[in-house]
Amino acid sequence: MPAAERIPAGSVTSGALDLLQRGELTVRGRIREASNAVLYCSVAYEGREAACVYKPVAGERPLWDFPDGTLAQREVAAYEVSEATGWGLVPPTVLRDGPHGEGMCQLWIEGSDDAELLALVQGEEPADGWKAIGFADVGEGRTALLVHADDERLRRLAVLDAVINNADRKGGHLLTDEGRLYGIDHGVTFNAEDKLRTLLWGWAGEPLTPEAVGALETLRDALADEAPLAVRLGKLITAAEVDAVRGRVGALLSSGLHPVPGGDWPAIPWPPV
Known part of the structure; x- marks a missing residue:
């Protein structure tokens, strides 16, 4: 039998989502540093294979400000919004069944020290x-x-984080691979209340780039009632949270500025890296 075709770490191909969704997951190890269960796996399907991360819902620790058992869905929702901007800042991510029940499965990004x-x-x-x-x-x-x-890549991510209300953008959640920047660990996102907590405050109060304005306008249209993105998000997060996404996109377009810390919530995550 020929060896499986391996998808390189960080390679986002047209078949990545299909491989993640339909492939056989094999657990290879556990990432101990994570607060929730994070399993390093391989996924194989029809002669193709890739490394991936599997985070089962059963391994999520309860949080006081997020409904129990929803972090995996939020990770998938972050991928959906990232894709709608056209920036591709989140690795391919799906919700699927696995060895420990339903969870999110995301293409593994090895990361490099090139930047x-x-x-x-x-x-x-x-x-x-x-x-x-x-x-x-x-x-x-x-x-x-x-x-x-x-860095323009970080600036795009700062805009995405403002849209998805990322409460935990740490330095360790930034990965580069072959010149591309990826953000990972989006479990604490999309809360209807303002919880933006990030290291990427360097552009606070500055005008959004024309590129960012264009991406936000695309998102605004994609979030219209019954639009495909809005429907998909509605299956992953609550109706109030989808409405909050619309509100944040509208607020960014109205102000034309990167957000500034609000003061009612710690602005920088701890530990920052």
């Missing part, structure tokens, strides 16, 4: 090509300025 996205620097202001996040305690009473790259 430095975050840094701690001395001084009061960031250097050219960087955006300030805030000062961080580095021990012994010393602080350093935490900065992120002034």
